[in-house]
Amino acid sequence: MNLKKTLSVALATLFLIACNHKQFVQKNNTYKNGVVVTANLFASEVGSDILEQGGNAFDAAVAVQFALAVVYPRAGNIAGGGFAVIRTAKGESESLDFREKAPKAANESMYLDENGNVIEGLSQTGHLAVGVPGSVDGMVKLHQKYGSLTWEKLIQPAIDLAKNGVRLTKLEADKLNAYRERINKVNAGKNNCCYIKDTEFKTGELIKNPQLENVLVRIKNQGRNGFYDGETAELIISEMQRGKGLISKEDLLGYESVWRPALIGKYRDCKVISMPPPSSGGIALMQLLKGAEEFNLGQYQFGSLEHIHLMVELERRVYADRATWLGDPDYCSIPKEKLLSDEYLTNRYSNIDMNGKSDSQDIKAGNVEVIESFETTHFSVVDKWGNAVSVTTTLNGNYGSKVIVKGGGFFLNNEMDDFSIKPGVPNQFGLVGGKANAIEPEKRMLSSMTPTIVEKNDKLFMVTGSPGGSTIITSVFQNIINAVEFKMNAQECVNAPRIHSQWLPDKVYVEAGAISPTVKNELQNLGHAIQEQSRIGMMANIVINEDGSLVGAPDTLRHKDSRAIGY
Structure with a gap:
């Protein structure tokens, strides 16, 4: 054969x-001037619109990243992290590491009991599973070095999506329903959040997120400080204190992505x-x-x-x-x-x-x-000049740690599980590791x-x-x-x-x-x-x-x- x-x-x-x-009928997705491929229709539309407005591939990537935080909350994020590989139209290449880091208060035995045994689920669900987020800083650095349109123009589409609402596809409604009880349990008392419901989510249901809208407006107006300092940072710190997490104000202010x-x-x-x-x-x-x-x-x-x-x-x-x-x-x-x-x-x-x-x-x-199970998301962009960017970004598990920042309307990651919490013990993907990937303060976990x-x-x-x-x-x-x-x-x-x-x-x-x-x-x-x-x-x-x-x-x-x- x-x-x-x-x-x-x-x-x-x-x-x-x-x-x-x-x-199955596959459209012939062939274009002359630029194309964006993502896991979500709305995010792809945002990226393509930026390209049509004269933005380059890197502008589109920034806009897509923030749009995904609204339309694809199980993996799209502002409180996760990831990596970008870029190639300019001149053939120059480099990578951007905006991977999360362990908080300063983290230590190698933080998920072990007094007998040295792993405490089941502690590195995967709840506040202690959260690493210091890198996504916002990463997008700021990508834009500063390679962007052509204004920062405000790139964040506005995500703000509009959060304000006007997004209708759930069947796929997203089913996924929210699959995790609804776990999300509700971890976030008891946050009843004014759009992801917390006593009834099932429906296909076609309009989801508005005014809390996330406010956060995105702060990021639009203040850039990096709109997330790692000021009101948004205070919301994250309050959430950490509420659930006995480790991330401090010092952790947030000190985070830097790396070229x-x-x-x-x-x-x-x-x-x-x-x-x-x-x-x-x-x-x-x-x-x-x-x-x-x-x-x-x-x-x-x-x-x-x-x-x-x-x-x-x-x-x-x-x-x-x-x-x-x-x-x-x-x-x-x-x-x-x-x-x-x-x-x-x-x-x-x-x-x-x-x-x-x-x-x-x-x-x-x-x-x-x-x-x-797992959930990460990847998107690829090429513009009319031949600039290209490949971005993989994640909260780690579906909806990360399941923790929603009260007043912020966004999920926090559970990336600490990507460390070797104990040599020879698997993470949620069955991957094992040793000393090279052991937990240390401010260390980035292997991906x-x-x-x-x-x-x-x-x-x-x-x-x-x-x-x-x-x-x-x-x-x-x-x-x-x-x-x-x-x-x-x-x-x-x-x-x-x-x-x-x-x-x-x-x-x-x-x-x-x-x-x-x-x-x-x-x-x-x-x-x-x-x-x-x-x-x-x-x-x-x-x-x-x-x-x-x-x-x-x-x-x-x-x-x-x-x-x-x-x-």
């Missing part, structure tokens, strides 16, 4: 089983530009791509036993390295050059057996399980976010990224190899069914339709434990055609509200 037919069958199965629809050199790698005839630590995404992605090239992954049929088995074996080793070596580079020494060297990786992959499964226990000891830009023949080729906790890295990896090895177009890359493996737990997660029954049996005969997932990742792709046209590819198969909008 040829690649196109194999992919067609797999996608049909994925569509019918996982999405439960009868047909870092982008991580640059080569794959086939492509230049890959990704995020360095404290994201693990860039290093892990480069390791996976080097392995794919070394084993000539493209020689195998898409979805075949060899294709899936090889990806799993590469991923298992890369995630073991992640757990051992990676953390905040300001607090630990990361052997980046060694981890990415040909000599190291050739040796690392030398024991891969195409006729047998490696045991994760032999790679490194441990045993964990994935225990909670899997992998915003990435790809060049081909020195020209902008692809802007990509995904949410999905631990699955982000493998989703971006598969998206790139789908384009380069299997010659898929922008939408085919996004739609193609995905698999994921992360060393521990010793399983292979597959979307419905990702592998045929025959390949599943063959993988199991090799010793792989297969577990179906309803969704792995959610790409937001932009591909630049040879003629310079821009193709936006949203992941509507997995997330119906995703949109690519341009002009």
Whole structure:
């Protein structure tokens, strides 16, 4: 069976089983002057409008980030953090780290009881789970360095959305209902907030958020000080005191996002530009791509036993390295050059057996399980000049810590769970870590976010990224190899069914339709434990055609509200 037919069958199965629809019509999202791809229609519209008004990709990214805080509260945020990878029209690149930090009062044993055992849920729900937010400072720095329109113009669309209200899609109503009881419990007594209801949220219901509107007005008028100082900061501190959280006024005033050199790698005839630590995404992605090239992954049929088995074996080793070596580079020494060297990786992959499964226990000891769902969000932007930005931002879990700032109308993150709260103990995504990612005051927690830009023949080729906790890295990896090895177009890359493996737990997660029954049996005969997932990742792709046209590819198969909008 040829690649196109194999992919067609797999996608049909994925569509019918996982999405439960009868047909799918994909708009040809090809544009001449600029395109924005996000997880939400309203946010994509905001970004596209900024581009049409003469703004550049970085202006649009700022506007989208604040709009998402209103229209996509489970992951869009002003009290979370993230990473941005940028490439200017001149071909210059760098990255912006606006990852959250541990409060000054944090310590390595803060989630352990007197016997040294982890207190279940303490790092995931409630005030103690919250890291010092970085999103607002990050957007301020992005605008200061690369913006062209006024700050006020970029914040106003989010203010208008909060004031006038946003009608809930079915997807967002269902998600709010799924978490409604937990949100209500954590926020008892805050009955004037739009996210707290005794009755279910309805599709089409108009949600206005005057509290968030006021916060956004302060950010519009005062910039960084509108969040980290003054009235908004006092609301955050009061909320911390109410729930015995750790973030202080000093923490807020002292937070700074950081410009870092982008991580640059080569794959086939492509230049890959990704995020360095404290994201693990860039290093892990480069390791996976080097392995794919070394084993000539493209020689195998898409979805075949060899294709899936090889990806799993590469991923298992890369995630073991992640757990051992990676953390905040300001607090630990990361052997980046060694981890990415040909000599190291050739040796690392030398024991891969195409006729047998490696045991994760032999790679490194441990045993964990994935225990909670995830939510992050990614958006990609390219403008008419060729500037590009890839941004992944998060509260960590759905609605973060579930804590809403009283009087502020926004959710706080639960990023402290991304630290290694105890060596060998998994976070909510089943990821384990060691000393390199242990909790320390003002340290940034390790992340899997992998915003990435790809060049081909020195020209902008692809802007990509995904949410999905631990699955982000493998989703971006598969998206790139789908384009380069299997010659898929922008939408085919996004739609193609995905698999994921992360060393521990010793399983292979597959979307419905990702592998045929025959390949599943063959993988199991090799010793792989297969577990179906309803969704792995959610790409937001932009591909630049040879003629310079821009193709936006949203992941509507997995997330119906995703949109690519341009002009």
